[in-house]
Amino acid sequence: MSRRNDLARNVATLFSFTSETCSDEQIETYDHVLVKLSDMVEAQAREFIADRLAKLRRAPEKTVRRLAQDDISVARPLLESSTVLRDVDLIEIARDCGDDHRMAIATRDILSELVTDVLVDEGSVPVKRAVAENAGASLSSGGVSRLLDAAGIDEDLQLALAERADLQEAEISRLAELAGERVRIRLFEAVSSGAEAMPAAAKAAAQRLSNEFWLQRYDFETAMGRVLAVARGPGLDEQTLLRFAEDDRFAEVVAVFAMLGDIGLEEAKHWMVRLDTDPFLIVAKACGLHVATVDKLLTIGPWRYRLPAAERARVVERYASIIPQSARLLLNEWQGRLAS
Numbered sequence: 001m002s003r004r005n006d007l008a009r010n011v012a013t014l015f016s017f018t019s020e021t022c023s024d025e026q027i028e029t030y031d032h033v034l035v036k037l038s039d040m041v042e043a044q045a046r047e048f049i050a051d052r053l054a055k056l057r058r059a060p061e062k063t064v065r066r067l068a069q070d071d072i073s074v075a076r077p078l079l080e081s082s083t084v085l086r087d088v089d090l091i092e093i094a095r096d097c098g099d100d101h102r103m104a105i106a107t108r109d110i111l112s113e114l115v116t117d118v119l120v121d122e123g124s125v126p127v128k129r130a131v132a133e134n135a136g137a138s139l140s141s142g143g144v145s146r147l148l149d150a151a152g153i154d155e156d157l158q159l160a161l162a163e164r165a166d167l168q169e170a171e172i173s174r175l176a177e178l179a180g181e182r183v184r185i186r187l188f189e190a191v192s193s194g195a196e197a198m199p200a201a202a203k204a205a206a207q208r209l210s211n212e213f214w215l216q217r218y219d220f221e222t223a224m225g226r227v228l229a230v231a232r233g234p235g236l237d238e239q240t241l242l243r244f245a246e247d248d249r250f251a252e253v254v255a256v257f258a259m260l261g262d263i264g265l266e267e268a269k270h271w272m273v274r275l276d277t278d279p280f281l282i283v284a285k286a287c288g289l290h291v292a293t294v295d296k297l298l299t300i301g302p303w304r305y306r307l308p309a310a311e312r313a314r315v316v317e318r319y320a321s322i323i324p325q326s327a328r329l330l331l332n333e334w335q336g337r338l339a340s
Helices: 002-021 026-038 043-056 062-066 072-081 085-097 101-105 113-123 127-135 142-149 155-162 171-177 183-195 201-206 211-215 220-232 237-246 252-263 263-270 278-286 289-295 307-321 325-339
Strands: none
Touching: 002 043, 002 237, 026 043, 026 062, 043 062, 043 072, 043 085, 043 142, 062 072, 062 085, 072 085, 072 101, 085 113, 085 307, 101 113, 101 127, 113 127, 113 142, 127 142, 142 155, 142 171, 155 171, 155 201, 183 325, 201 325, 220 252, 220 263, 237 289, 252 263, 252 278, 263 278, 278 289, 278 307, 278 325
């Protein structure tokens, strides 16, 4: 067993040193080997593998998903940090595993409403409190309502909610009604002094304004390899784009979009993360994408967090008003500049 443990540690270490230069085929090979080894080694070796993979932008997906559902001593670093885990993975783990796993998920830098809804529904009061304390966690109106329900008998949860910068006026009023004196004072201070009183929220907001913060979370190299393989086989079309979008594979969506629009991957990456959505809309219209497809693309990847629902609706409305011929002329002009 000790030899297997050593082998697993060595393979994980080697991959961590070479992950950025590995080809798609090499990553698949590592994935196959590490999955096999993780079934054969002791917990300490699995902990080592998980710790090595947790911070990597490019990591073997099956291994990460397998270890993220392992004992919490193994799973914690992946649940807290790994960008390889998608919302669908986090939701499954939050539903099927225990509160220790939910607590680890609740501390991630960024959480979508889809994930926080499950954490709030399935988690204990400490998990709810961790979600409320996380300035990078997006909360749905239903999620806030359920947190307020639980906060009636938990002053620490009340305080965590009082620290948030994203509560609506009606939610703040409800919190004030059920809160104790200490929490009411905190609410008054927050409303009086503004965002400066909430450095955690301000930090999260600053991160969300940075395109690079979002782009560094995705493995575009491996994604482009997958997309090229599809292009060589059945080919790429709007349905390919939708399939990757349905699977929440933002990097693959960007790669397909770049190829359909005949634009560079770098341009596609930045045009599908920025708050100014006009370049994306022009390319999408020139490609003839349906409104429903554009609407779907606006709900995955960074735009899921960066564009509020009302803004997404305005973007979709603007897309419908763009004249296809004008979009194609603009795209031809951009392509000429990119080529020169």
